[in-house]
Amino acid sequence: ALLGAASIWFEPIAWGAVLIAVVGRAFLSWKQRVNDNAAPFYFSKRNQGLMVLGIIPNTPAADLKLEIGEVITKVNGIEVKTVSEFYEAL
Structure with missing residues (x-):
């Protein structure tokens, strides 16, 4: 949210926010898959x-x-x- 707000004044920060969002989503998907595999059957x-x-x-x-x-x-x-x-x- 802070990066999104900061991108109002400096547009390239928006690309950083997008990159962080995409990497964060991939990490959450991976973490959920690991948790599902570790859970009892x-x-x-x-x-x-x-x-x-x-x-x-x-x-x-x-x-x-x-x-x-x-x-x-x-x-x-x-x-x-x-x-x-x-x-x-x-």
């Missing part, structure tokens, strides 16, 4: 399916012998990516 982003985080005893999931960490990609032949899609497919 159940916190990582998934493009497909839903991960089982827990099983309640004496439920259909327990009867099916689902295990924590498994990924559900289809329900009744319908691909699911969100919780609402999961329940609609049921």
Whole structure:
């Protein structure tokens, strides 16, 4: 913000502000990717399916012998990516 304000009086400072913004954005993207890779598997982003985080005893999931960490990609032949899609497919 200070560089942007200073660029009112000296225009080349605006290019420095743009450069800092682009490099800062690249750094933030890299840092987020490192954090995602370091996070436990159940916190990582998934493009497909839903991960089982827990099983309640004496439920259909327990009867099916689902295990924590498994990924559900289809329900009744319908691909699911969100919780609402999961329940609609049921």
